[in-house]
Amino acid sequence: MPRGIWYSCAGRALARAAPFMPTGIVPHSGPRPFDLERVRADFPILTRLVRGKRLVYLDTAASAQKPARVLDAVDRFYREHNANVHRGVYTLSEEATRLYEGARVRVQRFLGARDPREIVFLRGTTEALNLAAFCLSTRWKPDDEIVVSALEHHSNLVPWQLAAERTGARIRVIPLNADHSLDLDAFDRLLNERTQVVAVSHVSNALGCVAPLREISERAHAVGALVVVDGAQAAPHLPIRVAELGCDMYAFSGHKCYGPTGIGVLYGRLELMQSLPPYQGGGEMIRSVSFERSTYADPPHRFEAGTPDISGAVGLGEAIDYLESWDRDSARAYERALLEYAIERLSTVDGVRVLAGGEEPAAVLSCVLKGIHPHDAATILDQDGIAVRAGHHCAQPLMELLGVPATLRMSLGLYSGRDDVDAFVVGLRKVREWLG
Ligand code: PMP
Numbered sequence: 507m508p509r510g511i512w513y514s515c516a517g518r519a520l521a522r523a524a525p526f527m528p529t530g531i532v533p534h535s536g537p538r539p540f541d542l543e544r545v546r547a548d549f550p551i552l553t554r555l556v557r558g559k560r561l562v563y564l565d566t567a568a569s570a571q572k573p574a575r576v577l578d579a580v581d582r583f584y585r586e587h588n589a590n591v592h593r594g595v596y597t598l599s600e601e602a603t604r605l606y607e608g609a610r611v612r613v614q615r616f617l618g619a620r621d622p623r624e625i626v627f628l629r630g631t632t633e634a635l636n637l638a639a640f641c642l643s644t645r646w647k648p649d650d651e652i653v654v655s656a657l658e659h660h661s662n663l664v665p666w667q668l669a670a671e672r673t674g675a676r677i678r679v680i681p682l683n684a685d686h687s688l689d690l691d692a693f694d695r696l697l698n699e700r701t702q703v704v705a706v707s708h709v710s711n712a713l714g715c716v717a718p719l720r721e722i723s724e725r726a727h728a729v730g731a732l733v734v735v736d737g738a739q740a741a742p743h744l745p746i747r748v749a750e751l752g753c754d755m756y757a758f759s760g761h762k763c764y765g766p767t768g769i770g771v772l773y774g775r776l777e778l779m780q781s782l783p784p785y786q787g788g789g790e791m792i793r794s795v796s797f798e799r800s801t802y803a804d805p806p807h808r809f810e811a812g813t814p815d816i817s818g819a820v821g822l823g824e825a826i827d828y829l830e831s832w833d834r835d836s837a838r839a840y841e842r843a844l845l846e847y848a849i850e851r852l853s854t855v856d857g858v859r860v861l862a863g864g865e866e867p868a869a870v871l872s873c874v875l876k877g878i879h880p881h882d883a884a885t886i887l888d889q890d891g892i893a894v895r896a897g898h899h900c901a902q903p904l905m906e907l908l909g910v911p912a913t914l915r916m917s918l919g920l921y922s923g924r925d926d927v928d929a930f931v932v933g934l935r936k937v938r939e940w941l942g
Contacts, residue, residue: 548828565894576824642782690725711738735757756773757773765818869919874913878942887937894916
C-alpha cells in the first residue's frame with residue numbers, strides 16, 4: 507500500500523458512467539428539412555418586445571438564443587436529477603453522471619471525434635484555448651514559434667502571448683489577402699522547424715471568413731507543428747469533422763450553439779491529450795494524492811478539476827440534439843442565401859461599406875458607415891428593437907489592420923429571416939438620416 511492518502515474519484519468516473527452512457531443519448535428521428543417558422547416557434551425569447559417593437563436579434567455571433575427544449579433540459583436536470591457527478595453511489599448521482607457523460611458522447615459525435623475521452627468540458631472557447639496554450643507551452647523552448655492569423659479573436663491570441671512570454675517563444679502572424687482571406691503563400695513562408703503550433707479560427711467572428719483548415723493542417727503537420735482551432739463561430743454553422751479537418755485541438759462554446767453559457771469544449775487528439783500535463787489541480791483530476799505528490803487521472807478528467815458545469819453540459823447536449831434535428835445542409839444553404847441577401851441589401855444604403863469576409867463567409871457581416879461611429883448606429887438601432895454588435899469584436903489587431911476603430915456587425919442564427927435583414931436596412935437608413 508503506497509504512503510499517504512489514496513483518493514481516486516475521477517479514475518472511477520468513466521467506468522461508473524460507462525454502462526449508463528448509451529441510455530444517456532436520446533435518439534432523434536432523423537433531421538428535418540429547415541423551416542424558419544418552425545425554428546422561430548422553438549425560441550420563446552423571440553416573442554418578446556423590445557421598446558415596444560419586435561425583437562430583431564442579429565447578434566448570434568456574440569451569443570445565440572436558446573430553444574425551449576434546452577431551457578427545459580436544464581430545468582429538468584435541477585428539478586429531477588441534481589447531484590454531483592462521478593462521486594455518489596446513490597441513484598441521483600448516477601443519473602447526473604449518466605447525463606453528464608451522455609452529453610460528452612453527444613459532443614464527440616457532433617465533432618466526429620473517435621473517442622469520448624477526446625472531449626474535455628470547460629467554461630468556453632476562451633478557457634479551452636488557455637488550456638491548450640498552457641499545456642502545449644510546457645514543451646516549448648526559447649525561439650520556438652507560434653503562428654496565428656491576423657483575424658484572431660483575443661481568445662486565440664492573448665493565451666499564446668502569455669505562453670510565449672513565459673517560454674521565450676515568438677508569435678508570428680499570417681497576413682491577409684485583399685478579400686481578408688488568409689494569405690497561404692505567406693503562411694508557407696512562416697512555417698519552419700521551430701514552429702510548434704498553428705492557432706487559427708475556423709470562422710472569423712469579425713468578418714465571417716472561413717479558413718481552409720485542411721490545407722492549413724497539412725502544411726503545419728509537414729513541419730511537425732500542431733494545429734489548434736478556435737471553432738467558436740464555426741460550430742453553430744458548419745458541420746465539423748475533426749478528423750477530416752486534420753486538426754489536433756478544436757475549441758468551441760456552448761452558448762453560441764444554442765446551449766447555456768458557462769460550458770464549452772476542447773477536443774484534443776487522444777494521444778496528444780494523454781501526453782499533456784494537467785491544466786488545473788483539484789478534485790476529480792487525480793488518480794492518487796499524498797502530502798508529497800499526486801498522480802493524475804487519464805483524459806478527459808485530468809483536465810476537469812473540480813465540480814464541472816453539469817447542467818451546462820446537459821443543456822449543451824440538448825442544444826446539439828436540437829441543431830442536429832434540422833438538416834444541417836439545408837440550414838447552411840439557407841444561412842448563406844440570407845447572408846448574400848444582406849450583403850445585397852446593405853449595399854443599397856448610402857455610405858455603407860461592407861467588409862469582405864473571404865469567398866464564402868459564414869453568418870457574419872461587418873460594415874462601416876461613412877462619418878458615423880458604429881456605437882452611435884447600434885444605439886439608434888436599439889430604439890427599434892434591433893440588436894447588433896458595434897466595436898472591435900475582441901479583434902483589435904485586425905481593426906488596426908483594416909484601419910478602422912470598430913465595425914457594425916450583424917450575425918445570423920437559425921431563427922434569422924429576411925424580415926430581420928430588412929429591419930436592419932431600414933434602421934440604417936434612419937441612422938443616416940439622423941447622423942449622416
Ligand atoms: N473566438 C471567437 C472567434 C469568438 O467569436 C469568441 C466569442 N466572441 C471567442 C473565441 C470567445 O468565446 P467565449 O467568450 O465563449 O469563451
